[in-house]
Amino acid sequence: MLTGAIGAIRIGPRGGITGLDLPALLIQAEALGYDRPLLVRLLPFVERGMVAGSAKVQTET
Template sequence: MLTGAIGAIRIGPRGGITGLDLPALLIQAQALGYDQPLLVRLLPFAERGMVAGAAKLQSDS
């Protein structure tokens, strides 16, 4: 779901990923018929991993 939701990624002023637009992702999940209560629990973990991974990539370069 996240790979198709590029517009739901929040970008900071320096171009780094700061998080996800969780309400927008839940609206998309509803439209696609996904289990929203499950996504409410899982998306924050995906968000943390994405932000940490992006920060690591920026610090390595």
């Protein structure tokens, strides 16, 4: 789902991921027929992982 929702990823001034636009992702998920209650529980963990991974990449380069 996230690969098709690149516009819902918030990018900071230095190019790192700062978070996800969760309301936009939930609207898209609902339109695609995904289980909204499940995504409400999972997306915050996805967001934390993406932010942490982006920060790690930023410090390695």
